[in-house]
Amino acid sequence: MIQIILCEDEREFLAKITGEVLDWKAMRGHQDVLVQSFASAEERGLSCDLLFLDICMPDGLNGYELAQRIRETNQRMQIVFVSNSMEFWREGYTVNALRYFTKPVTRQQLFEVLDLVYAQTGALAGEY
DSSP states (O other): OEEEEEEOSOHHHHHHHHHHHHHHHHHHTOTTEEEEEESOTTOSOOOOSEEEEESOOSSSSOHHHHHHHHHHHOSSSEEEEEESOSTTHHHHHHTTOSEEEESSOOHHHHHHHHHHHHHHHHHHGGGO
16 A cells, blocks of 8 residues: 655645545556545654645644654655745755645646656565
Protein backbone atom coordinates (compact mmCIF):
# COMPACT_ATOMS: atom_id res chain seq x y z
CA MET A 1 0.00 0.00 0.00
CA ILE A 2 1.28 3.44 -0.92
CA GLN A 3 0.02 6.32 1.20
CA ILE A 4 -0.34 9.92 0.02
CA ILE A 5 -1.30 12.73 2.38
CA LEU A 6 -2.31 16.24 1.37
CA CYS A 7 -2.01 18.91 4.06
CA GLU A 8 -3.48 22.25 3.01
CA ASP A 9 -5.45 24.90 4.95
CA GLU A 10 -7.23 26.41 1.90
CA ARG A 11 -10.25 24.11 1.63
CA GLU A 12 -11.00 24.89 -2.03
CA PHE A 13 -7.42 24.16 -3.06
CA LEU A 14 -7.35 21.05 -0.86
CA ALA A 15 -10.49 19.75 -2.59
CA LYS A 16 -9.03 20.52 -6.04
CA ILE A 17 -5.64 18.90 -5.46
CA THR A 18 -7.25 15.89 -3.75
CA GLY A 19 -9.50 15.48 -6.77
CA GLU A 20 -6.51 15.61 -9.10
CA VAL A 21 -4.65 12.96 -7.09
CA LEU A 22 -7.73 10.73 -7.10
CA ASP A 23 -8.03 11.25 -10.88
CA TRP A 24 -4.38 10.18 -11.27
CA LYS A 25 -5.02 7.10 -9.12
CA ALA A 26 -8.05 6.10 -11.23
CA MET A 27 -6.38 6.84 -14.57
CA ARG A 28 -3.30 4.80 -13.66
CA GLY A 29 -5.35 2.00 -12.09
CA HIS A 30 -3.41 2.16 -8.82
CA GLN A 31 -5.69 0.33 -6.41
CA ASP A 32 -2.80 0.15 -3.93
CA VAL A 33 -2.82 3.93 -3.25
CA LEU A 34 -4.47 5.44 -0.17
CA VAL A 35 -5.14 9.19 -0.29
CA GLN A 36 -5.88 11.27 2.82
CA SER A 37 -6.44 15.01 3.21
CA PHE A 38 -5.93 17.26 6.23
CA ALA A 39 -6.57 20.98 6.68
CA SER A 40 -3.95 21.47 9.40
CA ALA A 41 -0.31 20.67 10.05
CA GLU A 42 -1.37 19.87 13.61
CA GLU A 43 -2.91 16.58 12.52
CA ARG A 44 -1.25 13.63 14.22
CA GLY A 45 -0.08 10.44 12.64
CA LEU A 46 1.20 11.94 9.40
CA SER A 47 2.97 8.81 8.27
CA CYS A 48 3.01 8.25 4.53
CA ASP A 49 5.12 7.74 1.43
CA LEU A 50 4.33 11.12 -0.14
CA LEU A 51 3.27 14.29 1.65
CA PHE A 52 1.98 17.36 -0.19
CA LEU A 53 2.49 20.12 2.35
CA ASP A 54 1.44 23.75 2.33
CA ILE A 55 4.13 25.96 3.86
CA CYS A 56 2.06 28.88 5.11
CA MET A 57 -0.64 27.84 7.53
CA PRO A 58 -2.36 30.41 9.73
CA ASP A 59 -2.70 28.47 12.97
CA GLY A 60 -0.01 26.61 14.85
CA LEU A 61 2.67 24.65 13.07
CA ASN A 62 3.63 25.71 9.55
CA GLY A 63 4.57 23.27 6.82
CA TYR A 64 8.29 23.87 7.07
CA GLU A 65 8.27 23.24 10.83
CA LEU A 66 6.32 20.03 10.30
CA ALA A 67 8.83 18.91 7.66
CA GLN A 68 11.67 19.53 10.12
CA ARG A 69 9.92 17.36 12.72
CA ILE A 70 9.31 14.63 10.17
CA ARG A 71 12.97 14.60 9.16
CA GLU A 72 14.04 14.00 12.76
CA THR A 73 12.67 10.46 12.49
CA ASN A 74 11.88 9.81 8.82
CA GLN A 75 14.27 10.37 5.93
CA ARG A 76 12.35 8.24 3.42
CA MET A 77 9.07 10.17 3.23
CA GLN A 78 8.89 12.24 0.06
CA ILE A 79 7.78 15.82 0.74
CA VAL A 80 6.39 18.17 -1.89
CA PHE A 81 5.85 21.73 -0.70
CA VAL A 82 2.95 23.68 -2.15
CA SER A 83 2.80 27.41 -1.49
CA ASN A 84 1.45 30.74 -2.68
CA SER A 85 4.93 32.16 -2.27
CA MET A 86 8.50 31.38 -3.32
CA GLU A 87 9.68 32.84 0.00
CA PHE A 88 10.63 29.49 1.56
CA TRP A 89 11.96 27.56 -1.44
CA ARG A 90 15.51 27.50 -0.08
CA GLU A 91 14.34 25.91 3.16
CA GLY A 92 12.97 23.03 1.10
CA TYR A 93 16.54 21.93 0.46
CA THR A 94 17.29 21.68 4.18
CA VAL A 95 14.58 19.04 4.63
CA ASN A 96 15.30 17.27 1.33
CA ALA A 97 12.00 18.19 -0.27
CA LEU A 98 11.34 16.46 -3.57
CA ARG A 99 9.66 19.50 -5.15
CA TYR A 100 8.48 23.01 -4.32
CA PHE A 101 5.38 24.00 -6.28
CA THR A 102 3.72 27.38 -6.35
CA LYS A 103 -0.05 27.58 -6.54
CA PRO A 104 -1.87 26.93 -8.69
CA VAL A 105 -0.29 23.51 -9.26
CA THR A 106 -0.87 22.11 -12.71
CA ARG A 107 -2.22 18.65 -13.39
CA GLN A 108 1.00 17.89 -15.29
CA GLN A 109 3.17 18.85 -12.29
CA LEU A 110 1.10 16.64 -10.00
CA PHE A 111 1.04 13.65 -12.32
CA GLU A 112 4.80 13.84 -12.93
CA VAL A 113 5.65 13.81 -9.23
CA LEU A 114 3.00 11.16 -8.48
CA ASP A 115 4.39 8.91 -11.23
CA LEU A 116 7.93 9.41 -9.95
CA VAL A 117 7.12 8.61 -6.34
CA TYR A 118 4.89 5.69 -7.29
CA ALA A 119 7.69 4.16 -9.35
CA GLN A 120 10.22 4.65 -6.53
CA THR A 121 7.90 3.51 -3.75
CA GLY A 122 6.57 0.54 -5.68
CA ALA A 123 10.14 -0.69 -6.13
CA LEU A 124 10.75 -0.29 -2.39
CA ALA A 125 7.44 -1.82 -1.27
CA GLY A 126 9.06 -5.18 -0.68
CA GLU A 127 11.56 -3.64 1.75
CA TYR A 128 9.01 -2.56 4.40
